[in-house]
Amino acid sequence: MFANSRIRAALFGVFVLAVLEGVLRVTVAESDLLFAWEHPEGMIELLGGRVYVRKSSDQHATDGTYPYKYRTNSLGLREDQELMRPIPEGSERYLALGDSWMFGTSVTQGKTLPDQLEVELGRLRGAAVEVVNAGIPGGSAFDMLARWNELGTQYAFDGVIFNIPHNLSRQQEVSESRKQLFQPGAGAPYVNWRTYLVVRRIVAPWTRPRYAPGTTDEPVDEMMADLQTIVAQATAKGMSVTAIEDPGRLQDALGVVRRLDRRWRETLEPAGVIFAGHALNTRDCWGFQDHGHPGESGVKALSVVVAEALIAGTSTDGLQTEPRCAEVEGVGPGKAGWPVPQ
Secondary structure: OHHHHHHHHHHHHHHHHHHHHHHHHHHOOHHHHOOHHHOOOHHHHHHHHHOOOOOOEEEEEEEOOEEEEEEEOOOOOOOOOOOOOOOOOOEEEEEEEEOHHHHOOOOOOOOOHHHHHHHHHHHHHOOEEEEEEEEOOOOOHHHHHHHHHHHOOOOOOOEEEEEOOOOHHHHHHHHHHHHOOOOOOOOOOOOOOHHHHHHHHHHHHHHOOOOOOOOOOOHHHHHHHHHHHHHHHHHHOOOEEEEEEOOOOHHHOOOOOOOOOOHHHHHHHHHOOEEEEEOOOOHHHEOOOOOOOEOHHHHHHHHHHHHHHHHHOOOOOOOEOOOOHHHOOOOOOOOOOOOOOO
């Protein structure tokens, strides 16, 4: 009799668990119970989409007397057309990653750095070249990694081009978000049983560190680590990698050739990254009222230097002063028909 009671109790317990499991499977998605790093794209999926929008847009604005427009496709890329998955036969394709410098803030459609690199690389190659503009205004190295993770796995490219990131505050924001996600390296393992996953989620804070450690407390080092991930994955696919250097802003550039932080070259050049940049040391290189981004002629001069270094496969010796912005095509303050703002 006692044995029968135990059997009935055990069967009733199994029945209750089965019903609970069925209810949880209907009402709670498995993805809601996983920790950050257990998602297919991990941190990149959870945080990468918070800074840029994947949708088409068509907008107009002005930088002083200079009117400009920009257009994005359904992926949020600053392109007039949708991106084809295969590389068109007989051409090359590069992925341009970066922040507002790469996106082309204050520069009109068709005159951005990726646009001008297409022209210069095509001229030097003697063949069609496509440079896909995946720049993200306000982004940092983590956002470049997010774009790379999204596009580098779905589309074919011959190389990656990125600018040294500017937005430390964005990287610090990402660092804080990283610290607020559970550490995956300890505690109960994954089993696709919803009741178990609910209990695991509740118990996890008591079985593992409350916060995941970041790469480091120094944002520059975190940016370096994210770029190293891009470089390692791209070179493993046989792709070239080129880094673009710049003086930062008009106030630090005029009349001088700015000395740059050598840590970027010391870390990434041994991994095969080619470095190139322009000093942008004259007023006509910059925007009219925008002193934080180059104008058309500044972008053109920068593209010439970068394209030549990429083709040669050799880094430049610091920032270059030739070609001068006054001597290349493109609108700029002080150039014919365009006065310098007071």
